[in-house]
Amino acid sequence: MGTVSKALSLLTYFSRSRSLIGLSEMSRLSGLNKATVHRLLTELQDQGFVEQAGTGREYRLGVAFLRLAALREAAVPMRDIAMTALTKLAEATGETAHISLLQGSTLSTLAYVYSHQHGTRVTMEDAEVLPLHATSSGLAVLGFSDAGFVDEVLSARLEALTANTETNPAKLRKILAQVRADCMAESVGNFEDDVHTHAMPLFDARQSCIGALAIAAPVSRMDDALRTAIRANLRQAALRLTRATGGFLPQSFNEAAA
Amino acid sequence: MGTVSKALSLLTYFSRSRSLIGLSEMSRLSGLNKATVHRLLTELQDQGFVEQAGTGREYRLGVAFLRLAALREAAVPMRDIAMTALTKLAEATGETAHISLLQGSTLSTLAYVYSHQHGTRVTMEDAEVLPLHATSSGLAVLGFSDAGFVDEVLSARLEALTANTETNPAKLRKILAQVRADCMAESVGNFEDDVHTHAMPLFDARQSCIGALAIAAPVSRMDDALRTAIRANLRQAALRLTRATGGFLPQSFNEAAA
DNA sequence: ATGTTTTGGTTCATTATTTGAACCATTGGT
DNA sequence: ACCAATGGTTCAAATAATGAACCAAAACAT
Incomplete structure (x- = not known):
């Protein structure tokens, strides 16, 4: 090394x-x-x-x-664009919207925006670390990462964070196939009880997956109308965010999204 | 190396x-x-x-x-605290407030806040590079940096950016002595014509000068009342900012400020 | 107060990594 | 079509990094 x-x-x-x-x-x-x-x-x-x-x-x-983050933002205002997207998503869906970036074999929360439409909401923390196997953001990332990286992640010890956390690699691979087909990951109570989340991958200029955009809602509020609204708004926002920050969608994503 | x-x-x-x-x-x-x-x-x-x-x-x-900037901010919310301080300074003085961090032999603008009290204002850019010899922020930093670094900066080629830019090392050293006595740097038309700026140094946990907090106003607006208000507000804000971000003032600064 | 453990930090013979001249294929300019 | 400049690669020689052993100070336990 x-x-x-x-x-x-x-x-x-x-x-x-x-x-x-x-x-x-x-x-x-x-x-x-x-x-x-x-x-x-x-x-x-x-x-x-x-x-x-x-x-x-x-x-x-x-x-x-x-300093260098400020310089990077001046060149590619990713966080600024993300904040705009997160604000719109939170307003449109009434739920917590957040963006996280890949760091090694985990995700690091870059920013989040709460909606104030309800008395309760799913809460986040700055720079919070999210596991790949147990979050919709993580599954969205793994679904569009290279096979070697997926193998590496799935052969590590996968921690069960709730009674619902899927830790069986074969089952996770099936879930990832579904993520690729849908171009979206969905997760219920995998990371936290009573939280239903959706996430879509974000890509860089070289079509590599670098993170995810997600919406988290309490299970109790997730009816069909909310789920449909979340899926539609998230899809639009994620595609726009990748493009707005100079990223390109990989072929596999384009084919599945067609 | x-x-x-x-x-x-x-x-x-x-x-x-x-x-x-x-x-x-x-x-x-x-x-x-x-x-x-x-x-x-x-x-x-x-x-x-x-x-x-x-x-x-x-x-x-x-x-x-x-990602790492978000992690750093989670640990030491310097930018967050700075934005609060800049907002207050801009409101209290009616002028542009900004903070910059040392990068090698220059300063990099981290954040700035405009006041909306007037139809004109001094403008900034994200991640804008400021020279040390020709800005009040730079002079504030040099005044409280070690002698070796000052020698290095003053022996480099000092560019005249306006007709007013001081580029004579001996004169600059006299100015730095005044900065140390005042604990504040003041600069008129050195970097940009018709701009009058004040700046104070910021320190880290090891009492090293890492940047400056500054206020920039058009020369035409700078009367005695404004100058007094700027100096008082800037002093208070800079000291608070160093302390709030876990920094310590060096002995030389404490002695001069007494 | 004393002894032990752990800390941050340093040294330099040995080991591992970095270096850069020379080379290649591709792209851009005339 | 030719030339210049680009991004990128190779590997013998050169240089930097390594880490066991050591040190002083601080923290901890008794």
Whole structure:
């Protein structure tokens, strides 16, 4: 594994619940020698990608990400376009709309918008990590990812997060076939009880799946009319979002959507 | 120079006006061999830090920055806090408020807020690059940066952007001494004609200066009352912003501010 | 107060990775 | 049709990275 890849992979150990990581802890998480981790983190720190904070001089993500994210948004206003799409989706459906991006073998929530039409709603958190096998967003992504990646994900230990979570790889493959046929994933109580979600994949300029757009609603509100509205609005919004951010739909998606 | 540093330094060549860079172009900009650049960019691409787009398969910043910026904001909501501070500053002063972060030897605009109290205003652009020697933000940063960095900046070729731009290193050092005494930088027509700006430095958890908070107004509106209001509001907002994002003021700043 | 464990950090002989001149196929310009 | 520039690849030689062993300080347990 290249040195640059090693350094960048250290960044993936940061999460919402683990925003500060010490040197020894990072060594344990990554399996790399403490001296190696120290050197890699020092190079990341010199360029502002991590910084030290906290009492024990733990590391956290640095301000370079804010800067470069702003630069990336100036070039491809993906988050801005996503916020517009999410707002419209939330208004049109009355439910929570969110977008997440692929990070390794998980999804990271980029943004979400709540609807205020009801007294209850499905809640999200910034940068929340979503598993691939147990969410509609994850299934949408897997449905349009290359076979090697799907194999890798399905051969890992799949955690049952609710009584409903599907963890049988053969059954998941069948679900993925359906996702490909529908160009949409649907999930009921797989990740959280009483939550019914729909998701569609998003693609980049090279037709690679990079994330998903999703709508989450309480099961109790999901009648046929709501489901039809969600499916129609989500389809339109996801296709528009991929195109608006300079992405292209893969052939397999186009064929199934026809 | 370490391999990781080399790879990350490639990212700094992207700018608002140069969001797509081809392999050969990046080789010329960085002075690195084309094969080396290709390998470094490939490793960055594998982790989502750059992606290929455009007709000639040029590279641009990737979606990983959006994801990790969201994660960083979840941990230290600096941009969120900054937007609140900028909004208040713009309202309190009636002028354009903005925040920029240090990137190498320049500043990168992170966010800005306009006031709508007047028919005219100083305008900004997302991710706009600001020079250090010719802006109040830059002078604020230099005033509270280590001597080696100041030497490096002042020994480079300093561009005269207006007839007013100070480019004499000895004079600039005198200006920096004044910035340190005032804990604030002030600049009239140095970067743009007819624009009067004030800026204060922002610090990180290790007391390093990482950027500046600034207010820009047309020269024609800058009377004593406005100047006093700007200075008071800016001082309060900058100190609060450093503290709210877990930063600490360096000793030199505390002594001068007393 | 003392001893133990764990931490962040450093060193340098050894090992692994990176480098870049030379090359190739394709695209763009004249 | 020819030339220039592009993105991309190869692999012997060169350079950087590695990690076991070590250190001082801090945290923890008694």
